[in-house]
Amino acid sequence: MIWRVHEVPRWWLPLAGSAVATTVLLVFVVLAELTGPHPPEGRDVRQAPLGDGDGGVHLAGTGVWLPLARELAASYGASHPGRLIVVHDSVGSRGGRRALADGVIDVGLVSVPGRDVPEVENARSIAVALGAVVFAVHPSVSEHDVTSERILRIMSGEDTTWPDGRPIVPLLREEGDSATTVACDVIPGFAPALADARRLKRWPTLLTDQDMADAVESTPGSIGLHDLGALRIDHPAVRVLSLDGVAPSAEALAERRYPLVRTLVLLVARHMRPETDEFLAFVTSGPGREVIASNGAYLPLVGESP
């Protein structure tokens, strides 16, 4: 039989040659992979406090806080000439916490769902106000109220048009956004509907409150979560819907009739600079509370974490 390979001398040599070549190739590939470029390990170098440069009080954090913080800064500056209060663009609540923890800023602007004051390690948290989370719509939407059930239908894709026949364009915020967290906590079924929408990439996602306001303002038929106080301060061309027949307002928050609520908190280091302490004192003082309550959207608080 001609295929009795084992009778051929050195029949294994081509196999061995192939195996050796394969091994060499694999070793070459492994070495090439191992010796490829890799990012360096991060160095533990602290950024210098921004206040060291200009002597001002630097505030940074969630975008929800920005309109109110700028109002407070302006009022504080007016009453305290020579004092510099710098309100940075949004870096998010988490960014505010980290920047404060790193000592880069003096005050962290944070919002938390509900009415509880959070405890933060190595920092003091001061609840300044309650804010209403609202469903904002494009001005072309003729609706003035929306129910929780309809919100669920919209989020699940069952309800896709407004009564006038315009398509409903829900706009989402990124995961971890406090307004979205509030809605998930308050409206039963909202969280899974939102999860499905995100998983299916059903609608666009905006990254900041400003982006959300701009998107709702420019997108006919759109609807998205936003902050009542920020909208009243910035006055974008959007309309705010009442929820289940309750119009959002400071009064409704005080009476606990409006359910979508979050707390605006200031985080400061336990050993803050005097300039910071002075600003904080202004915020919690009567003039500061007046500024907060001036637009009727925020409910001033005086609570502080232990």
Added chain:
Amino acid sequence: MTPFAVDLVRPLARRTSVAATVAAAVLTLGTPITLYLMTHRARADQAASYASRMSELVRDVVVRQPDLWPYDTPKLAGHLGMLVADPAIRHVVVIDQAGRRVDVPAPELERESLQWWATAPVYRGGIVVAHVWVAVDATGGLVRVLLVTLLAWALAALLSTVLYVLPVRVVSLAEHRISSLLEKLELARSELATLNEELEQRVDERSRQLAETAEALRASERKLREVAGRAVEATEQERQRVARELHDGTGQMLTAIRLSLQVLGTPGAGQAPTTDALAELEHLVDETIDEIRRIAVDLHPAALDRLGLVPGLTELCSSVASRSGLEVEFQAHGVPPTLPAAVESSCYRMVQEGLTNAVRHARAHSVRVALMFEHDELKIVISDDGQGFDLDAERSGFGLRGMHDRAALLGGTLSVESREGAGTRLAATFPAVGTVGVTPQEGST
């Protein structure tokens, strides 16, 4: 290796195995290396492209947040997360100017796998403020390379094995066949050598036999010459005998008759011939006639001409029996009516000589004469119950020698068996006699 093995496979294997091995290695490495280089370049380009795009995004954040951009994690994560929708991206790391790793809290970016990293700088105002590192998935490409490598290895191993084993195996089979043929050839050569040796032996044997035959022929020729000489001598002696008998017998008788006639015719006597004288003359004449007849019979038996061989021998046997009182039994079987005259004459003379010996020397009481013709061979057997004789002593006797000569002159043989007191047996054989008639003769007395 057998003595008749043909060493074709090992040299072929030595040469082709190296070529097959090199071919296998080339086949194994060629496609996977090409694929790996292409894959490597594609993913490197892909990673570099992603890194470049992400550096643009980070640059936007840096421009908007020049002091706190590392903390603008939602925006960073969001921007990067949109790109992370591409499943090829496995990891994103941003390193700021101070070498700090910027936290990008995007869990979907932390997918562990084989990765290939690429980096792109982030500029603000012409200054590098950060580097974006992007890792793309390398698993799929490497798995493809691995699969192609294994496939290439299998194909290369198969092809090279077939390309190497098949011809070597074919040559191996041919080698076995050639070895088998050589073995058969060697066997045939050995058998041929044996046959040649046997043939040489047979030729030698035959040559020896031919030499012996030639020697025998020469001896026979010598013997024949001797026989012929003796025949000439016997003929001369016979002529001398006839001359002597004619001179001493017939001549004397005729001289006596002449003298008698002279006496009767002499004028001085004046006397008429007497009756006695005439009767005596007549008697002389008769004796002379008888003598002449006897001489004639001795010269040639007239019975042969008159009667033929078998009747002649019958008459001879009867004559000898009547004259000597010997009991003679004659039997003939299958003898043709006419045989060559020389054969008939020799047979007759040999029987005559045998009977004469039996009467004169053997003192036999009975003699048996048998004449047989079979397969063109004539055989005469004469046996008596006489006193026999010593063969060595009697070998040179004139009678037996004459019988030998007669047989030899006709190509025949004569054998003599005798022992003192046990009789004598003579057997003469004449081969290839040839016949004239077709009807065999039978006879006996």
